[in-house]
Amino acid sequence: MDLDYLQSVFPELLGGLRVTVVATLLGAAIALVLGLLIACVQVFRVPVVHQVVTVLVLAIRNTPLLAQLFFMYYVLPRYGIRFDAFTIGALALGLHFSCYAAQALKGGFLAVPKGQWEACQVLGLGNLTTLRSVVLPQALPPVIPTLTNLLISMFKDSAVLYAITIMELLGTTRNLASTSFQYTTLFTAMGLMYLVIALPASIGVRRYERRLNDRTVRA
């Protein structure tokens, strides 16, 4: 480890980390919205759409994120859909993880007793109001640990965005290494940067989960 060198390039690594974090958060927002839509389609069994979505989800979950990323990066522009690499990256992350988020959210929805829906109907609440004010507040808290774990996975997996020229943490590190050849220093520092964020986050999730379980057991 060459600490002097590391100090000189640390601002650049932090810049890369910022890109990683922004891509992750954007991807997470997309995954949450898409995931909710998918979950709704599956819970309400919207005819035709439900079957199509189920097949798509299965296909996305069984193919590599990298292959999906390449597909979107190289194929979409052919059909007039032009985005910059960063947007494509965030979209690919969001799409990939929305399939996992949907499964978690679906579980949350199904855990809300049917009687809650019926009660809302009797009270004359609209479907959207029921969903927003009654069902979601009950469906979301139990799936927060799963969703946070997905967020952490997305943060770690966002390193593949480097493959479509995005200068996130891995790309920046790779770039610096190609001129300075300080592989050990750079790649170790990069690994530690991922670790320093992902590790406490996942330990935090586990604590929260344990507390949540304790509460339900006691109730």
Place this chain on the structure above:
Amino acid sequence: MNEVVLRSILDGVVVTAEVVTLAILVAAPLALTVALARVSRFKLVRGAALVYVEFLRGTSALVQLFWVYFVLPELGFAISAFVAGFVVLGVNASAYAAEVIRGAILAVPRPQLEAAGVLGLSTTTTMSRVVLPQAWPVMLPALGNVAIDVLKASALVSLITVSDFTREVTRWATTGVIDVTLAFSLLLVGYLLLSVPITWGGHLLEKRSRRHLSTFGEG
């Protein structure tokens, strides 16, 4: 698509299949060892296994691939991209699989352990003859998911120059030899097809594993 292109892509598929198979062979014994260490009587052993799992799950397989591929040679260990690829994927998957196995071991009812103790069975016999056979069907579905994750992560070895399915398809598509739409559709469908034998194998093992088990309520 001429014969040379087709041949190279098929060779890529074979490399992908090899990487996945070898990675699973690396992961299996490691995962079992780490899982047993996680439930060990000795605090030090438990601690070491926890560090192993947390470290590997704290960064992505891609970051680990880059670290091994670029840093190990600097430290004096020359390693080919192919070996680095399947070893890293295997070691990475072992951390996830170990947690699955550990969960399944802990799901075996405690009275089973007490009964084995009363019968004077040794720890090793209890584990191999009483606990693991009952944990096996419980862990299989989740282990199947880990195997699918290995297949998906195997695409990452293309980024450290291993000529796998992804690298071959990308090479021909980005040099304009084959149409990008065709190429990347083929890539996604190819991975989907590769996931089929893994899913089937998993189901087959699950069915077999329940052959001799009768649970209350069913058969």
